[in-house]
Amino acid sequence: xxxxxxxxxxxxxxxxxxxxxxxRRRIESHITQCPNCFVxxxxxxxxxxxxxxxxxxxxxxxxxxxxxxxxERKCTEKKLRAGLPGIQH
Amino acid sequence: xxxTQEAGIFDESALVAKAREGDLAAFxxxxxxxxxxxxxxxxxxxxxxxxxxxxxQETFLKAFEHLGDxxxxxxxxxxxxxxxxxxxxxxxxxxxxxxxxxxxxxxxxGEDTVVREIAVWDENPEQQYSREELGQILDEAVxxxxxxxxxxFVLRDIEELxxxxxxxxxxxxxxxxxxxxxxxxxxxxxxxTRFFKRKGDDVFAYM
Numbered sequence: 244x245x246x247x248x249x250x251x252x253x254x255x256x257x258x259x260x261x262x263x264x265x266x267r268r269r270i271e272s273h274i275t276q277c278p279n280c281f282v283x284x285x286x287x288x289x290x291x292x293x294x295x296x297x298x299x300x301x302x303x304x305x306x307x308x309x310x311x312x313x314x315e316r317k318c319t320e321k322k323l324r325a326g327l328p329g330i331q332h
Numbered sequence: 333x334x335x336t337q338e339a340g341i342f343d344e345s346a347l348v349a350k351a352r353e354g355d356l357a358a359f360x361x362x363x364x365x366x367x368x369x370x371x372x373x374x375x376x377x378x379x380x381x382x383x384x385x386x387x388x389q390e391t392f393l394k395a396f397e398h399l400g401d402x403x404x405x406x407x408x409x410x411x412x413x414x415x416x417x418x419x420x421x422x423x424x425x426x427x428x429x430x431x432x433x434x435x436x437x438x439x440x441x442g443e444d445t446v447v448r449e450i451a452v453w454d455e456n457p458e459q460q461y462s463r464e465e466l467g468q469i470l471d472e473a474v475x476x477x478x479x480x481x482x483x484x485f486v487l488r489d490i491e492e493l494x495x496x497x498x499x500x501x502x503x504x505x506x507x508x509x510x511x512x513x514x515x516x517x518x519x520x521x522x523x524x525t526r527f528f529k530r531k532g533d534d535v536f537a538y539m
Binding site: 254290296307325 | 524
């Protein structure tokens with residue numbers, strides 16, 4: 244049986260489903276016998292889920308328009324340096 | 333362009349190729365695809381809207397300027413993430429000019445994997461809080477991590493890069509990514525347990 248220390252070392256591979264079947268079996272066997280590690284596994288899984296579920300993916304519209312303007316200025320500079328004609332839209 | 337099962341990847345390299353020839357519209361498509369992610373990433377590392385906007389602009393301006401150096405061996409997104417991470421860390425270093433914020437700080441002491449708080453969480457902890465309150469709790473917990481851990485957590489668990497892509501973006505080894513991610517996850521778990529634990533329970537309530 245895994246020790247609690249070994250369980251912690253292997254926790255990420257289990258959560259990321261990158262460990263092999265034998266490792267999964269040993270971890271699942273450990274948590275049925277170790278309530279503390281069961282809670283650590285469950286709450287670490289929930290920690291990852293809560294971050295994936297809540298954080299917004301928004302870009303303020305003014306930030307986006309300032310970015311596009313800055314890129315356009317850079318494009319013009321680059322073309323001027325290279326002696327090329329104006330912006331190609 | 334020939335039809336291919338890997339149309340998404342094909343499209344991206346076609347856009348990069350066009351942008352390299354000076355096609356602004358093609359580059360703007362790349363900007364529109366990735367700007368939200370880069371802004372969020374920069375905000376998590378710098379923890380500041382103004383710095384995040386600077387990082388966002390610098391990242392795409394540098395990418396545009398150095399498109400000729402992009403070899404296409406990695407994904408374009410991984411390449412710009414690496415630029416964004418470097419720019420974000422420079423912001424942090426400038427702000428804390430008396431302290432360096434190295435990405436390669438020695439972190440493998442083992443002390444960070446000590447688990448102190450073990451308590452069962454509510455079934456749906458996020459429902460105990462308003463969206464704003466929850467956002468604040470999560471942000472503050474991430475802010476409490478050291479930059480080396482925070483950056484890996486943000487790339488792996490928020491931006492959902494693979495371990496290998498994270499290693500490439502940060503210029504660190506795969507084992508270093510794994511070790512830092514474990515510590516980051518365990519530390520966040522510990523911090524969040526204080527907010528999300530089920531009241532009046534002990535650990536055996538689960539069994």
